[in-house]
Amino acid sequence: MKRTICFAVLIVAMQAKAQDYKTFPMWNTALPMEQRVNDVVSRLTLEEKVAQMLNATPAVSRLGIPAYDWWNEVLHGVARTPFRTTVFPQAIAMAATWDTNSLYRMADFSALEGRAVHNKAIEQGRTAERYMGLTYWTPNINIFRDPRWGRGQETYGEDPFLTASLGRAFVRGLQGEDPRYLKAAACAKHFAVHSGPEPSRHADNFNPTVYDLWDTYLPAFKTLITQSNVAGVMCAYNAVNTQPCCGNDLLMNDILRKQWNFKGYVTSDCWAIDDFFKYHKTHPDATSSAIDAVLHGTDVECGQTVYKTLVDAVNNKLITEAQLDISLRRLFTIRYQLGMFDPVSMVPYAQTPASVLESQPHQAHALKMAQQSIVLLKNTNNTLPLNKNIRKIAIVGPNADNRISVLGNYNGIPSKIATVVDGLREKLGSNVEIIYEKGVNFTNDTLLVYTDLKKQFAFNGQQGFKAEYYKGRELEGSPVTTRTEDAVDHSWQRGDIIATGLTATNFSARYTSTFTATANGSTMLEVEADDGYRLIINGKQVIDAWQRNRWGARTHKLETKKDSTYQVILEYWQGDDNANVAIRTGNFQRTDYAALTKKLSSADAIIFAGGISPQLEGEEMPVNAPGFNGGDRTSILLPAVQTNLLKALKATGKPVVFVMMTGSAIAIPWEDANLPAIVNAWYGGQSAGTAIADVLFGDYNPAGRLPVMFYKNDQDLPGFSSYAMDGRTYRYFKGTPLYPFGFGLSYTTFNYAAVKAPARLKKGEKLSISCKVTNTGKRNGEEVVQVYASYPGATGKAPLRMLKGFKRVALKAGETQAVTFTLNAEDLMLINEKDGSQYQPTGKLRISIGGGQPDVKNKTTSNVIDQFVTIQ
Incomplete structure (x- = not known):
């Protein structure tokens, strides 16, 4: 009895000790956020601080800090979670709407679904998993300067003004407008001068002119940082002017932190810090790379390896712990703004129900x-x-x-x-x-015409495959589960349950069966999967895609004799993201x-x-x-x-x-x-x-x-x-395009009239331009009214024309609507070629308003009207 009482007292004492952290200022919701952030940073050990600067941060149980992974995606809807979510059109398609209100609403809905996913992760004890957090690494506001770039689909197009306008709407919708809390945290990427080529992105160095840097590559970032309070920025893989972007004097220290006074957090692109010493060869080793990235304001390393050297770097006095604290304060500020250290009752978004996932309005x-x-x-x-x-x-x-x-x-x-x-x-x-x-x-x-897989594969006399699933990527140890499956044709989201004790994250599988040939000749075996796989027939490996493959299909031609049998083994591993694996049979036909x-x-x-x-x-x-x-x-x-x-x-x-x-x-x-x-x-x-x-x-x-x-x-x-x-x-571009920027037809027609704009304007003044647009056809429809500016007599370098306003308006057949735009002084400025500064020329300013660019064909907008304004 005495021992039982002593043990009970010990348990109570341990529980009380574990709850001591609740008395710390970091948990006191009545205190200013800055004081709470400073308190939590002051209580972390050096090792804990470094661990909190990785994308996957461990829990600090003695302080009540839960594990958290910063890496999440919401490009066009919440991505890669184990839950079903609403998938909106790809980013480039959303840009084609030319509708900031629609993009705002999409981001708002996505943030709600993200909150629901995060709340479910908390309920299920899964906050340490990737794609469960509230820090989304979106939007991609790089300029789609070349159509060959494969990731251009993730952007809002080729124009800085359109990109900035849509990006601003997205950030406002995703982050919400609560005065205390962020609904979710957006992240502007990839900073900067980043738009391919993909195969060489880890080693590329680009040297844009000062003019192009400020005229094309930076405006959207400037808008989101200085006007939209975007929470995060992701620095790019490539180097600019010989310095990797995540350790770049001009981009990170001068422009981002000094000129734009950015107070949010910066994450590296994933494994970009490794590139410093592996590909750019600008640094001798991981430690020097980590130090330089931190000193340039890169707060999170996505990659989990290089920043671990910061512990020794501090101990060896190569960098101070106080310099790490700067990053930590930024990171914990974001987590506090997301309400992660406040009661659910205080955080309206933390009460978002799971019912919002794929809800009817979404x-x-x-x-x-x-x-x-x-x-x-x-x-x-x-x-x-x-x-x-x-x-x-x-x-x-x-x-x-x-x-x-x-x-x-x-x-x-x-x-x-x-x-x-x-x-x-x-x-x-x-x-x-x-x-x-x-x-x-x-x-x-040449198409692969598939045959009925079920008729030809069996294991131990039973139709289908023996399926063995393992934890980890290397088929090691004993399988977590073994079962018979009719076919191998799987598509799992990250975190989906494969079997008790095994989710579709960092696992491997072996599928074994016997193929019986139904005829003499040949049969194609096709394997389609992401991540890695290999196909083994009668003990011989015939397809080797074991190294990271992402997504693709490979085929093997199997010479067959009727009624002969062939042992077929497909081995597969999945690391992150989705898991897809399938094996099919058939023959190619032209x-x-x-x-x-x-x-x-x-x-x-x-x-x-x-x-x-x-x-x-x-x-x-x-x-x-x-x-x-x-x-x-x-x-x-x-x-x-x-x-x-x-x-x-x-x-x-x-x-x-x-x-x-x-x-x-x-x-x-x-x-x-x-x-x-x-x-x-x-x-x-x-x-x-x-x-x-x-x-x-x-x-x-x-x-x-x-x-x-x-x-x-x-x-x-x-x-x-x-x-x-x-x-x-x-x-x-001075040539003739096949289809110009801003182009699109309709089943009805539109006409512009009654344009009003000032004849003269003083430098620094706003310009107001209005018009009336009429649906002159027989169908109801929508028109995208576009405003372009140009300086025909500009002596310095200048765009041929610049989009400076747009509105998508709905007009019934025969309806007329007045549309007004207000252009501020900055909208009317050009870039100085020598130093990148903005200036407003004097002389003639051409303002064009209509359903597309001036001087190009548009068959459903009958006219684009020019107004010339003298800038004094």
Whole structure:
């Protein structure tokens, strides 16, 4: 009895001691936040401080600090979590809406879903897991200067003003407008001068002119930092003027912290600090790299390795602990602003219920933005909209039923995805016959025609595969679970439950079966997976993709004899993000164009859903298909195989509508000259197919506008690795584009009149310009009113024209609406070539207002009106 009492007393004493931290000022909600932050930093040991500067921070139980991972993504909806979330259109598609209100609402909804995910993580004790936090590394506000860049799909386009305007709306929606708390923390990336090439990004050094730096690459960052109070900034992989961005004197110390007075936190891009000594060779080792990054204000190392050397660096007096404290105060300030150290009852966002995930308003907005993003590029003789009473319609192409393409990259996984085929079936129902044929792949016309996998694979006499799942990536130890699966065709979100005690994060699997040949000849075995895998047949390894593979498919040709058996083993590992693995069998067949077009010729109309895909363009990808390299493109032309199929489809004599999906500008000179209707649908998110069907059949009048210029051919492009802006984007390209920046057609027409602007303006004064815009057609529709400024007589370097205002307005048929813009003095300034300063020229200022740029064709806006203002 005495021992029991003593033990009980000991437990109580330990519990009391564990709760002592609640008396510390860091937990006192009545104190100023700054005092609480200073208190928590003062209580950390050196080792604890360094650990808190890594993206995955451990718990400090003696202070009650929970584990937390700073790394999370919300590019176009909450991404990569184990929960189903709403997936909005890809960023470049959202930019095509030219609607700041829609982008604000999307960010607001995403922040709510992010809060719900974080709250569930707290309930389940999973705050240490990646993609569960509230610090989102978005938006990507790099300038999409070259269409070959595979990550351009993540941006808001090629124009600094449009990018800044949309980025500002996103930050405001994501971070909320509570005076005390952040709903979530946004992060402007990648700072700075970063837009490819992907394969060399870890070693590249760019030397932009002072003019280009301040005219093109910095304005959006300046807006988000000085006007939008963005919580975070991510520094880029590349070097600028020979210094890595995360340790750059000009960018980090002078501009970001001194000139712009940025008080938020900075994270490195992932493993970017390693690049200092591994690829840039600007530093001798990890320790010197870590020290330099911290001294330049990089507060978090995404990568988990280099900053660990800071403990020894402090002990060896190479850097002071007080210098680490500067970063720690920034980091804990963000966590306090997110309410992580306050009671749930005090933090309104902490009470967000799980019911917001994929809620009806969120799904409706995903559809709305997909509709808004679609750009009608061509519509000869009113080919569109199609008549719903048609008898038969054909849908062809590699994007017709592609769920990967509609979701883009940096995406979540919704409960329901609508491809083009899905959208058409839902729209037309059973009254219209729909013929679907893939036709060709993106870059070739040799298709793998799949066989019924279940008939040929068995293990120990039972159909399917023996599946063994292991913790860790190396198939080590005993499997956590062993079971029989009918087929290997899995798609898990990070953190999904695979089996008791095993989630879809950092695991490996072995799938074993016996393949029985049904005929003499050969069979193709195709493995499609992300991360790493290898295929072993009869003890011989025939596919080796064990090193990080991201996403891709490989095939092996198996020579077979009828009724012979072959042992097949597929080994797979997954590290982070999503887990996808599948094995299929079949045989390659070359597309028979004559047979295909004969089958389709009975249709009343043919829709070709082509373009490209996140399977081809994206972040540092192991893709080496014709026209693509490492995630980037080597040619902006539509892959020739698709043009060839379109020529065959056109020869049927039936109207051919080209629905193009892409994250970047594609050169389609033949298609523009020969096809009656072309629609650019980007990567439209979970409701892409529904939105496309709505546009094709006239239930939605398209009003998307291009956030990038579409060039005619590869010869129009300067060198990819050159960051000089001469000849790039609509602001400096002197040629004739295929489709200009800001372009987009409608099923109705618009006219501009009654423009009012001052004839003279003093330097420093605001300029007000107004007009009346009328829907002169027979359909209700939306118009994007655009304002451009230029100085025809400028003596120094200046853009050909500059977007300085835009508004998306809805007009019923015959309706007129007055629209007014106010341009401040900074909007009317140019950049000094010598020092990057802003100045306002005197003389003639040309202001153009209308449905697109001046001096370019726009078939549904009848006029763009110029006003000349004298600046005194």
